[in-house]
Structures are given as structure tokens and as C-alpha cells.
Amino acid sequence: MGPGGRHLLRAKLLLVKNLDETNLQAAIRGLNGRGRGTVARFHFKIGGRFDSALVPTEPAGEAPDSWLLAIEENLSLRDQVALYGHALGHLLLNREQKKMGRLP
Numbered sequence: 521m522g523p524g525g526r527h528l529l530r531a532k533l534l535l536v537k538n539l540d541e542t543n544l545q546a547a548i549r550g551l552n553g554r555g556r557g558t559v560a561r562f563h564f565k566i567g568g569r570f571d572s573a574l575v576p577t578e579p580a581g582e583a584p585d586s587w588l589l590a591i592e593e594n595l596s597l598r599d600q601v602a603l604y605g606h607a608l609g610h611l612l613l614n615r616e617q618k619k620m621g622r623l624p
Contacts, residue, residue, distance in 0.1 A: 532551065532577075532588045532589070533588075533589050533591065533604075534547050534548070534551075534588060534589070534590040534591070535590075535591055535592075535593035535600075536590050536591070536592065536593060537592075537593045537594065538569060538592075538594075539569055539570055539571065539572070539573070539590060539591070539592040539593075540566070540568060540569045540570065541560070541562070541566045544560050544573055544575075544590050545559070545560060547590065548560060548575070548588065548590075558575060558576075558577045558588060560573065560575045569592070570592070571591065571592050571595060571599070571603060572589065572590060572591045572592065572603045572606075572607065573589075573590045574587050574588070574589055574607050574610075574611075575587065575588040575589075575590065587607075587611070589603075589604065589607055591603055591604070
């Protein structure tokens, strides 16, 4: 990742069966260590299931410094890897937008 790339690294990869908001929250509650106590907050109403979710995590009381990546466990390995790459691409794009003084 190079210098300053730590925020691009995922803290955990969660494979969640029937990934929806309820099952995502349950999977996060079941974590030990890094990511425990994280709450997935969405800026809009979530309806139904989804393939993946990036959830920011932070040490207690601090700014987010890494991510949990939740992926639907029933997807093929190929699709899971593609979603991981897609998420990393968005994080890289966000970093470049911030460097240019733009909101990601």
C-alpha cells in the first residue's frame, strides 16, 4: 500500500450468509478483537439483501482508520474476489479525491 495506505487495508473480511442489514449487524456483534462494537450505519433506507458492504471501523472514540468488508458467503469465489477488488478501487479513488481537495 505504501506510506499512508493503512486506511485502505481491511480490518476484517466477513462472509455473511443472506447478507442484509440484520444479518450484517449480527455478524459484526459476533466479532472478537478488531471491529467489535462497530455499528453499520447507512445514509439511506436499506431494503433487502446485497452482495457486499464496507463498514468503517475505529478504535474506541477515534476517527475510522480501517474497514470491515462483508461479502455474501453464497457468492462464487470469483465474485467474492471481484467485490474485494471493486471495494479497494473505491477506497483508492476516495484517497485520490481527498488529495485533490475534493469530497469523495
